[in-house]
Amino acid sequence: MHKNEADIRRILQAHGDALYRTAFLLLGNQADVQDALQEVLLRFFEKAPAFSTAEHERAWLLRVAANCCMDCLRFRKKHTCVDLSLLQECLAAPEQQSHIEELYALPAKWKSVLILHYFEGYSVAEIAQIMKLSESAVKKRLQRGREALKLAITETEPKNSLERRFS
Numbered sequence: 205m206h207k208n209e210a211d212i213r214r215i216l217q218a219h220g221d222a223l224y225r226t227a228f229l230l231l232g233n234q235a236d237v238q239d240a241l242q243e244v245l246l247r248f249f250e251k252a253p254a255f256s257t258a259e260h261e262r263a264w265l266l267r268v269a270a271n272c273c274m275d276c277l278r279f280r281k282k283h284t285c286v287d288l289s290l291l292q293e294c295l296a297a298p299e300q301q302s303h304i305e306e307l308y309a310l311p312a313k314w315k316s317v318l319i320l321h322y323f324e325g326y327s328v329a330e331i332a333q334i335m336k337l338s339e340s341a342v343k344k345r346l347q348r349g350r351e352a353l354k355l356a357i358t359e360t361e362p363k364n365s366l367e368r369r370f371s
Contacts, residue, residue, distance in 0.1 A: 207249045215248060219262050223269050230273035236280075240272040247272075306356040314349030317342055 223244060227237040247268050255261040307315060320326045320334065328346070332339045 207252065212245055212249065215245070215261075215265065218258070219265050222262065223265060226266055226269050227273050230270065231276060236273075236276050240269065240276050243272045243275075244269045303353070303357055306353060306360060309356060310349060310352055314345055314352060317345040318349045318353065321346060 223241055224237065227240045227244075228234075231237050231240060244265060248265065252261075252264065255264065307318065310318070316335065317331055320331045321328070326334065328339050328342050331337075332342045335342070337345075
């Protein structure tokens with residue numbers, strides 16, 4: 205059976221609250237819930253069988269929603285990410301808060317050593333052990349990371365604020 209836009213509207217009208225509730229309870233994150241529900245609707249549109257009853261349809265949709273949520277949770281577990289707004293609240297100094305985007309724009313190899321050294325307080329030797337690098341490699345990455353961060357900050361700040369800062 206070919207699905208159309210009216211079928212999607214009907215599904216949302218009849219089962220939208222249950223699907224949303226299920227996804228939100230499993231994921232607890234509005235953005236992930238929206239992604240999961242969008243995937244549920246795509247799977248309904250592409251792969252839904254012919255349903256014998258409305259309860260069969262509801263059960264299928266809830267099972268697909270749960271599976272999509274579990275896929276999302278598995279992805280989250282393998283691909284962790286940091287919410288910059290939450291991180292900015294944790295940082296004490298205002299100058300750290302204003303430059304967090306520049307830090308996170310750096311390549312991972314520089315960013316990781318900068319974070320371990322400046323935010324977590326690890327020494328060069330400890331970072332070398334954690335990252336399985338030589339101490340000279342860690343020092344070089346710190347140097348290049350600082351240079352790249354300084355360049356990124358000077359490009360984003362207005363000229364007069366730099367003059368005030370260094371005068």
